[in-house]
Amino acid sequence: MGSEPGDGSIFADLLPKEIAAEKAVLGAMMLSKDAIAEIADIVKEDNFREPRHRLVYRAALSLFGHDERVDPVQVAAALHGLGELDECGGAPYLVSLIDAVPVGASPISLARAVADSSLRARLLDVGHKIIKIAAADDVTDARTAVELAQAAMHELAEHGDGDPFTYPELLQPLLDDIESTGKPEPATRGHMSTGIDDLDRLTGGLWPGTLNVIGGRPSIGKTTLALTIARHVAARLNRTTLYFTRETSKNEIARRIAAAEARVPLHILRSGQLSDDDWTKLAHSLSDTSEIPLYIDDRARTIGEIRAKTRRMHARLGLELIIVDYLQLFANGYHERYRELSDITRDLKDLARELAIPILAISQLNRGPEQRTDHRPQLADLRDSGTVEDDADLVILVYREDHYDRESPRAGEADLIVAKHRHGPTDVVTVAAQLHLSRFVDIVFPSA
Ligand SMILES: Nc1ncnc2c1ncn2[C@@H]1O[C@H](COP(=O)(O)OP(=O)(O)OP(=O)(O)O)[C@@H](O)[C@H]1O
Incomplete structure (x- = not known):
């Protein structure tokens, strides 16, 4: 024995x-x-x-x-x-x-x-x-x-x-070693905008060392918001972003990014029935985005794997934003759920601090909004998700009235409810929801 x-x-x-x-x-x-x-x-x-x-x-x-x-x-x-x-x-x-x-x-x-x-x-x-x-x-x-x-x-x-180990698996650590040897620590470049102007005015964007959470009920647009921010940070700011997805495959994420960047509706990309104009737009956007520093991982299964991959890629590339879509999927079911989710958010917070970069994590909400007449999400709807409510520095809850009422006069709008903001005010930012293009954009009011 x-x-x-x-x-x-x-x-x-x-x-x-x-x-x-x-x-x-x-x-x-x-x-x-x-x-x-x-x-x-x-x-x-x-x-x-x-x-x-x-x-x-x-x-x-x-x-x-x-x-x-x-x-x-x-x-x-x-x-x-x-x-x-x-x-x-x-x-x-x-x-x-x-x-x-x-x-x-x-x-x-x-x-x-x-x-x-x-x-x-x-x-x-x-x-x-x-x-x-x-x-x-x-x-x-x-x-x-x-x-x-x-x-x-x-x-x-x-x-x-x-x-x-397979030989290809061994190549990656080898490359990491070769590339990181003698390379200075990547300089932290401070906070970054999200690309949604009103949100940036309210929060100053995403800050190094913080855990930022996007919460919402299923199909409300959480992934769409995360991808809107990821595209802005990687494509417009040229800052290296790593997107962990578990439920949605990396190919589907790529399709959604392509739809948003090329402005060709998702259902057209899915059907393959592109017009000549669509092909032209797609070709232009693919060439514009061919080198953006956006990495998508759909293989990590646990928070431990997220941590390991993040550290490895950070050493190699100097990551500037990590996105985790979504928290609940990275619980492995070995322990009581509340405890696992608490451990995950704490680990993410520690990782954000250690690497001095922001982490943006998506979280599901409990059924609270369905039980209220106005269906608007509240911070307390995160209550079942471990200590995320306490650990997050910024919480943005996504709400669309037309998700609950198709005839809503606010169809096409989404409210980004900044329900927690550790270093500043809370408020609601309204954006245009262009879900067919998998993106949220600022509402531009015609000048008087
Ligand atoms: N081609 C399309 N045209 C219009 N709306 C679409 C299209 N494709 C998807 N949608 C809508 O976009 C929304 C999905 O958004 P998103 O995946 O960002 O939500 P989510 O909150 O991340 O959902 P989940 O919790 O299921 O991951 C759904 O309401 C869906 O109906």
Whole structure:
């Protein structure tokens, strides 16, 4: 028993509950073939920290792969054939694994518990490694030590499941190393405008080190507002922006940006039925925007991945704005939701401070607006989203009257309700909602 020798860890001793979780996963695999596929998606062999559990897992998976029965008898026979049965505690131990499955437990939650504890053990190992790097002051200078520590953390975030690296995956860190070596720290260029004049007059734009939140009910236009700001910052201000999207694919985001920049309606881009004029507009805008520093990522799945990618790209490119679309999608469901969302917003706030850049995060609201007669969102509608209401420096709530009433005399308008502004006044800014072009624009009143 104890930690696997290969871990080389002084910290990662297995706790009784972690042993129980590993046993339960293996037991669940021997109870149901359906469970095996679900578990294998989440848990890899090296997630098991008890060595004999790795052997049982490998044998069970091999039987499953050959479409054979997976039960204690078959697994015992397979292990016996490999000369590993005694090392695994014999047939009685395999039978005891079945008894270790808690009544009513889902295989997925059991698998997640094992993957989670494996990741924690790796985190402890990395922590230990970082302490050793930090202490070796006769070997490395402080700056190199920080880079080594960051590399250790990146490896953990990107390969928590222990998969081998592909060559293309290794190219990126290599490029980062080559490009960041000897490059001065990017200078912070202060606050930036959002491109919505009235909003900029009220807030001064987005400030370094702040967490800014766009809140709204589904389909109200949160992504449209975030993309309006992203386009302005990247295309008009030429400042490097990284947009994390999870629900909407990067291709769809690109389509929405193209619609807004070329002023060709989204449904026309989707249908492919472009007129000659549309093609001309699209071609011009593609050439105008071919080098804008806007990066779109639809692969990050957790806040840890967002942090790792952001740090890596910041070292390489000097990021100036991060956008996260949207907070709730980056909760992994391992813990109570309120706590996870609180952790995510705190992490984003810390990241904004650490990198001295603004972060703009989209958040869903609870059903509060639907329960009020005027449907206007309020700060308190963020209440279910962890501590975002407290952590945010600026909260902009999006509201469109025509979303609730198609006959509204305010059709085509959106209110951007600045419901929280830590360093200034709150107010409402009204803009034109051109959703078919995926953009919000200032309302220009004809001069008298
Ligand atoms: N071609 C179009 N013409 C008119 N309106 C459109 C078009 N395409 C999308 N819309 C509208 O734009 C709105 C979607 O905006 P957006 O995706 O920014 O909302 P959201 O608040 O981010 O939504 P979600 O919570 O679903 O992510 C919807 O109301 C949708 O009906």
